Structures are given as C-alpha cells and as structure tokens.
Amino acid sequence: MKKLLTVIAMAFLAGCSIVGEAGVESAPYDLIKTDIDSKTETQLEIREYKSMVLVSTSMDDGGRNSAFRRLFNYIAGDNKGQKEIAMTAPVYMGNDASENASGIKEQGTKIAMTAPVFMNNDAVKNLQGNAMSFVMPADFTYATTPTPNNSKVIVSEVKNYKVAAITFSWTLSDSNVEKHTKILLDWLKKTDYTVVGKPYTAAYNGPMTLPMYRKNEILVPIK
Template identity: 30%
Template sequence: MLKALGQVLFTGLQVPKYTTVESKSKDYEIRTYEPSTWVSVTLKGTQGDAIMKEGFGRLFKYIQGDNDKKAKVDMTAPVTGRVEAGADPASESTFTVSFFIPKELQADTPKPNNPDLVIENRPEFTVFVRTYGGFTNDQTVQTEHLKLIESLRKDEVTFREEPYYRVGYDPPFKLANRRNEIWLLQ
C-alpha cells in the first residue's frame, strides 16, 4: 500500500498509450488509444460520486494483492468511469469503474479473486476529450459533459452521446493542479 501511495504522491503513474489527432477546437482533444487491458467493476446507482468511490475501493483491493497471484499491482492513471445513464435523472445509471493494468502485466494479468471484477481487453478506440481542473463531483461532471457535447455539435462532429466516461488522474488528497476529463466515443 505504501508503494502505491508513494507512486501517486511522488512519481508519475503509467498511463495507456494514445496518439492525438488534430481537432477543430481548443475546447477538446481527439485521442486514439492503443489496445490495452483494464480491471473493471460494474455497479448501479443514482449517485455517481458514491459509485466511483465504491468501485475505486474494490479495484484498490485487487491491486493490493486480492488476486490469484497475490501480486501487488502498481497504481496507474487514469481511473475511468463508463456511464450508461438511466432513462431519467431519478433512474439508476450503470457505472463501469476501471484501472489500467501496467504494461508489464498486460500479457499476464493477475485474475481477480472478487467475482464482481473482470479483466477487460479494450480494443483501439477514439475519444473526444474535455479536460478540466479542480475537484470534481456529479454536478461538475454533468456540466463538463454538456459543454463537450455543445462544442462537438457546434463543430458538426459525429460522436456518440452515450455512454460517456468520467475520468480522473489524481488521488483525493491532491489539492492543486488536478486533472479530470470527460470522454465521448467517436
């Protein structure tokens, strides 16, 4: 656990590889991510902040050794939350919270002991990315999601409104220079 906290506090974390494609706007970036492996848990609820925290906790146990190899897995970034919104604001949404698996374990990923966790092999994908700082919450996510949609519509870009991703790079105790993102699939 100390190694994971040390990585978050003092060194850069491994991130999935991507290339940036030229964008029509400064409001967003277009990225194409290489195929990669992630560990994920899917949860349902109406409060995204609480669901993300619960999912993070379950995934953190996995990287702390709750897997078939009892292996400690280095913390990576970002933590993604794939959101499939419910039929209306009062309905439950489906959240898939995921950690990127470090490169050295991509080919031989430890299997989760928790049956709710799955190893996910993501194929190459392209996303429109809106980056914003500060602490994030459900309201901020909704606002930034709508801003990204507005920018893409203004630029007459083809994109998928659902699902969307809420993405975070920083631990909750980092106070300054925080990085958050909203992703929409091309």
C-alpha cells in the same frame, strides 16, 4: 476503518502530493486532433486508445468507495498471480487470505497503479450499470493480466477505442461535470465525428491534491 483505508489508498493515487504530481503511468493513446475552447481555454482532444486492459467492477454494488476498494485489493495482490511486481503507487484490501497490519493482502501479483481511474465507462460491455475501471500498466496484456479472486472484479480488453476528451481542473462535482460535458458535446457537433456512447469521467488524482491542481476528464466514445 474501511473509509479511512479508502482515503489513504486514494491519497497514494495522488503520489502523496498536494500539487498534482501523481508519478504514475498514464494510459497511452494516439492524439488525432486537438483544440482549445475559446471561452474557457479548456483543452479538447480526439484520441484513439490502441489497446487497453481494464480491470473493472460495478459501482452499483456498494457505491464508489466499495468499487474502489475491490479494485485496489486486486492490484495489491487479491488475484491469482504468482510473480511479485514492484508497486509505484497504492492499492487495496481483501477477504480470506493472509493480510498485513494495514489490511492489504500479501498474496498474488502486486501491480503498479496507472492513471486515470475511469467511472461509468461504456467500454466495459459485460458489466451492467455504472462501472469503475483501473487501466493495467502497458506491459500487461489480456493474457498476462492476473485473474481476480473476487468474482465482482472482471478483466476486459479494449482495442482501437476512439474518444473525444476534455481536460479540466477542480473537482468532479455534478456542476463541473455538466459544464464540461456540454462544452465537449457542443464542440463535437462542429466536427465530423458521431457520438456512440454516453459521457464518462476520468480522475487522475486523489483527495490530497488541491482542487486547482487536479486533472479530470470527460470522455465520449465516438466514431
């Protein structure tokens, strides 16, 4: 049942679309430089995220599905927020508060889904190991972001965060990730930027989206 709910939640992330139209807010950034890899025609960028509030949890405690459920529960209301906020896209399930028939809590602040979902993000300094992060909508600040009920979920803020990014389709398979990470790192060697953290992935769509229409990214912290 838990696996089924996770699949349903991730399908909502795709906006119930098979062609990649997620219909959710994306984390804003300033575009500093853009290029195209000549061999693969893949888009390459240098970006700066001025400010992002991240809600994160470890993927080392139960794997990706468990991490995703904890974060989904948080934005579905498993938090100490009081104001009800309309959701534009999906989220998750909880423990000791009242739940509706689908297992999603009715308490706390409901928060619209924002793309992308970051995985293995180095920006979350107070989480050891592999982390999964949701980006809070732009109208939330660190001060106004509700406190998680689950101690395994943490809220952090990233400012003036500069990354190199490569955007590609199909799946986040090991081979696809390795291929595009190499393209990105080889491109960076030709620039004046220095890598200051490990590459990590960003996913914009759920499993209902056909692979050729999915938007994925590899991001590398730089200075």
